[in-house]
Amino acid sequence: xxxxxxxxxxxxxxxxxxxxxxxxxxxxxxxxxxxxxxxxxxxxxxxxxxxxxxxxxxxxxxxxxxxxxxxxxxxxxxxxxxxxxxxxxxxxxxxxxxxxxxxxxxxxxxxxxxxxxxxxxxxxxxxxxxxxxxxxxxxxxxxxxxxxxxxxxxxxxxxxxxxxxxxxxxxxxxxxxxxxxxxxxxxxxxxxxxxxxxxxxxxxxxxxxxxxxxxxxxxxxxxxxxxxxxxxxxxxxxxxxxxxxxxxxxxxxxxxxxxxxxxxxxxxxxxxxxxxxxxxxxxxxxxxxxxxxxxx
Amino acid sequence: xxxxxxxxxxxxxxxxxxxxxxxxxxxxxxxxxxxxxxxxxxxxxxxxxxxxxxxxxxxxxxxxxxxxxxxxxxxxxxxxxxxxxxxxxxxxxxxxxxxxxxxxxxxxxxxxxxxxxxxxxxxxxxxxxxxxxxxxxxxxxxxxxxxxxxxxxxxxxxxxxxxxxxxxxxxxxxxxxxxxxxxxxxxxxxxxxxxxxxxxxxxxxxxxxxxxxxxxxxxxxxxxxxxxxxxxxxxxxxxxxxxxxxxxxxxxxxxxxxxxxxxxxxxxxxxxxxxxxxxxxxxxxxxxxxxxxxxx
Numbered sequence: 001x002x003x004x005x006x007x008x009x010x011x012x013x014x015x016x017x018x019x020x021x022x023x024x025x026x027x028x029x030x031x032x033x034x035x036x037x038x039x040x041x042x043x044x045x046x047x048x049x050x051x052x053x054x055x056x057x058x059x060x061x062x063x064x065x066x067x068x069x070x071x072x073x074x075x076x077x078x079x080x081x082x083x084x085x086x087x088x089x090x091x092x093x094x095x096x097x098x099x100x101x102x103x104x105x106x107x108x109x110x111x112x113x114x115x116x117x118x119x120x121x122x123x124x125x126x127x128x129x130x131x132x133x134x135x136x137x138x139x140x141x142x143x144x145x146x147x148x149x150x151x152x153x154x155x156x157x158x159x160x161x162x163x164x165x166x167x168x169x170x171x172x173x174x175x176x177x178x179x180x181x182x183x184x185x186x187x188x189x190x191x192x193x194x195x196x197x198x199x200x201x202x203x204x205x206x207x208x209x210x211x212x213x214x215x216x217x218x219x220x221x222x223x224x225x226x227x228x229x230x231x232x233x234x235x236x237x238x239x240x241x242x243x244x245x246x247x248x249x250x251x252x253x254x255x256x257x258x259x260x261x262x263x264x265x266x267x268x269x270x271x272x273x274x275x276x277x278x279x280x281x282x283x284x285x286x287x288x289x290x291x292x293x294x295x296x
Numbered sequence: 297x298x299x300x301x302x303x304x305x306x307x308x309x310x311x312x313x314x315x316x317x318x319x320x321x322x323x324x325x326x327x328x329x330x331x332x333x334x335x336x337x338x339x340x341x342x343x344x345x346x347x348x349x350x351x352x353x354x355x356x357x358x359x360x361x362x363x364x365x366x367x368x369x370x371x372x373x374x375x376x377x378x379x380x381x382x383x384x385x386x387x388x389x390x391x392x393x394x395x396x397x398x399x400x401x402x403x404x405x406x407x408x409x410x411x412x413x414x415x416x417x418x419x420x421x422x423x424x425x426x427x428x429x430x431x432x433x434x435x436x437x438x439x440x441x442x443x444x445x446x447x448x449x450x451x452x453x454x455x456x457x458x459x460x461x462x463x464x465x466x467x468x469x470x471x472x473x474x475x476x477x478x479x480x481x482x483x484x485x486x487x488x489x490x491x492x493x494x495x496x497x498x499x500x501x502x503x504x505x506x507x508x509x510x511x512x513x514x515x516x517x518x519x520x521x522x523x524x525x526x527x528x529x530x531x532x533x534x535x536x537x538x539x540x541x542x543x544x545x546x547x548x549x550x551x552x553x554x555x556x557x558x559x560x561x562x563x564x565x566x567x568x569x570x571x572x573x574x575x576x577x578x579x580x581x582x583x584x585x586x587x588x589x590x591x592x
Contacts, residue, residue: 016420018427064390068383087364087426090386094360094419097390101397102412105405112408116398123390124312130383131314 004034007052011099019095025083026059026092027074032287033058033158036180039283040162040173047165050107054115054158056100061122061154063093068126069210076201110170111161118157125149133211136236138221143214144182152181172275176284179272183265183292189214190261193252194296205245211237215264219257258296266292300330303348307395315391321379322355322388323370328583329354329454332476335579336458336469343461346403350411350454352396357418357450359389364422365506372497406466407457414453421445429507432532434517439510440478448477468571472580475568479561479588485510486557489548490592501541507533511560515553554592562588 005028012020034051041047063080065071067089072082081089097119104112128146137143159177163170191200192207193216207214213221217232224232228251235244252258269292273285301324308316330347337343359376361367363385368378377385393415400408424442433439455473459466487496488503489512503510509517513528520528524547531540548554565588569581 015416016423018423019420061390064386068386086382090360090364091419091423091426094357094393095416095423097393098412098416098419102409102416105401105408105412109401112401113398116394116401120311120391120394120398123387123394124315127312127314127387127391130387 001031001034003048004031004038004051004055007048008055011052011056011103012096015095015099019092022080022084022088022092023059023096026063026080027077029055029058029062029075031055033155035287036155036158036177036284037162037165039281039287040159040168041166044165046107047162049103050111050161050165053100053103054154054161056096056103057115057119058154060093060096060100061119061126063089063096065126067093068130073202107161108164110164114157114160114164115154118154121149121153125151125153129212132213135211136221136233137213138218140215140218143218147182147185148178151185152178155181155184168279172278175275176272176288179268179275180288180291183268183272183288186215186261186265186268187291187294187296190216190258190265190296193249194258205240205248208235208248209237209239216252216257216261219260220252220255223255223257224251262292262296297327297330299344300327300334300347300351303344304351307348307352307399308392311391311395315388318376318380318384318388319355319392322359322376323373325351325354325358325371327351329451331583332451332454332473332580333458333461335577335583336455336464337462340461342403343458345399346407346457346461349396349399350450350457352392352399353411353415354450356389356392356396357415357422359385359392361422363389364426369498403457404460406460410453410456410460411450414449417445417449421447421449425508428509431507432517432529433509434514436511436514439514443478443481444474447481448474451477451480464575468574471571472568472584475564475571476584476587479564479568479584482511482557482561482564483587483590483592486512486554486561486592489545490554501536501544504531504544505533505535512548512553512557515556516548516551519551519553520547558588558592 009020009023012023033054037047037051037054041050062074066074066079067081067086071079073079079089080092101116104115125146125148128142129150132142132146156174156178159180160170160174163173189207192204192214195204197204208217221229221232231247232251235248240248269288273288276284305316305319308319329350333343333347333350337346358370362370362375363377363382367375369375375385376388397412400411421442421444424438425446428438428442452470452474455476456466456470459469485503488500488510491500493500504513517525517528527543528547531544536544565584569584572580
């Protein structure tokens with residue numbers, strides 16, 4: 001990973017020293033996409049560079065997301081918009097996006113197309129997320145389209161590109177990446193409900209307050225009687241009291257909405273593992289199992 | 297041009313219907329870059345598409361610039377950030393950028409590289425502009441680097457790509473595009489000083505108030521005595537009275553700072569015309585002459 005971190009910094013430095021200084025203040029994240037590339041394509045100059053490109057693009061999308069969502073922290077640290085204002089975050093995001101694209105041009109058409117199409121979807125996914133957060137959304141199809149575009153699509157394109165780079169079955173790895181992204185997002189949405197503030201390292205039950213009707217909420221609305229439905233409606237986009245939070249958590253468990261969400265994430269995960277079973281890749285298996293077979 | 301407008305709308309519609317609806321509310325601009333492509337490369341499907349791509353990218357950069365500059369109008373109409381808020385403008389910009397890049401991938405490496413490198417410079421140019429506007433800048437080199445990146449670089453890459461597309465001398469047309477962009481920006485900076493609010497269709501003498509020490513101001517500072525220098529310093533970033541505005545205009549004329557700026561723009565223009573003289577392209581000649589041989 002050190003190779004990749006160094007490559008990311010070289011890329012940014014080639015563009016602008018000032019941008020590099022700003023970038024060093026941004027949260028580095030888990031580098032899930034970079035790891036995926038190395039675990040699929042193996043170690044090579046070309047894999048390191050592709051990993052750095054994808055992480056540049058991912059970082060750019062987070063910079064803009066944090067402005068759009070008014071998020072003042074990112075993984076427990078101050079976000080760039082909190083530190084230096086929205087404008088700096090927008091400009092730095094534009095620099096990282098465009099440098100990522102610029103470097104992408106040197107790869108095969110298949111890879112450049114997959115990644116660049118994913119970025120277009122990423123932007124559309126963010127817009128869908130904002131629009132779906134304006135009122136309660138009970139449409140599962142829209143929820144799945146949104147999390148596919150916002151979260152899964154770049155992981156899918158990353159896995160597809162890494163497989164292409166190393167001459168492996170790109171459809172199989174694309175499915176793995178897509179389902180990893182979908183399962184990750186569903187579980188993230190579950191943890192917002194089942195975890196405490198301390199366990200999350202940020203306020204829990206934040207999604208519903210921010211207007212997001214995530215999958216567990218969609219399932220919950222489907223199972224509630226009229227009175228409970230109107231109670232849940234009345235809590236939408238509200239700062240919750242402790243009792244109201246407890247009520248939502250209890251209903252989520254009673255109704256099976258949380259369990260049903262976890263089971264769907266697990267189903268997607270096992271489907272992905274089956275698709276790449278031929279590769280006997282214990283690293284990729286562990287990434288998925290660690291995510292779907294954890295404590296909820 | 298209708299072909300190109302239709303292609304732009306098709307591109308955006310392929311991504312997202314909602315984005316297209318928003319886009320129709322944005323100012324369409326002069327389509328200078330699209331015209332340049334057609335005038336250099338001639339009419340063809342491939343030229344129309346490239347023109348649409350470059351205009352998508354240019355539109356994206358204006359959407360983000362207007363957020364960063366808090367600009368509430370664009371060519372006399374409400375900007376997208378004024379109409380729908382900063383966040384929508386950021387998201388729409390990201391969609392147009394990424395769709396532009398995505399379509400660029402189908403062109404020759406030379407073209408994809410030229411345009412994508414230009415976009416990276418565009419973002420750096422905007423950041424330089426913001427940083428140079430924090431205090432008085434008397435460094436000509438930084439001013440020229442900033443206007444090159446912010447304004448000239450995409451026009452240069454556009455002209456270079458159009459020449460490449462049609463098998464013409466790409467270096468010659470790149471120089472034409474670069475000098476067109478530089479001359480355009482210098483003249484734009486001159487008009488901010490010499491024109492009235494009515495002639496400009498927006499408040500004049502706005503640059504200095506916004507912290508921009510454009511070329512005429514750099515020349516003016518170089519020629520003023522100590523007392524006038526301190527007067528000019530005291531007017532920096534200030535809302536000017538009528539008298540103060542008159543004083544700046546008078547000093548700009550007396551000192552020759554305006555004339556010297558115009559002469560530089562003209563020199564760049566004639567150099568560009570010489571570079572493409574072999575092409576006997578009266579359209580491109582007229583574009584340049586209309587700009588540098590006008591009333592100031």
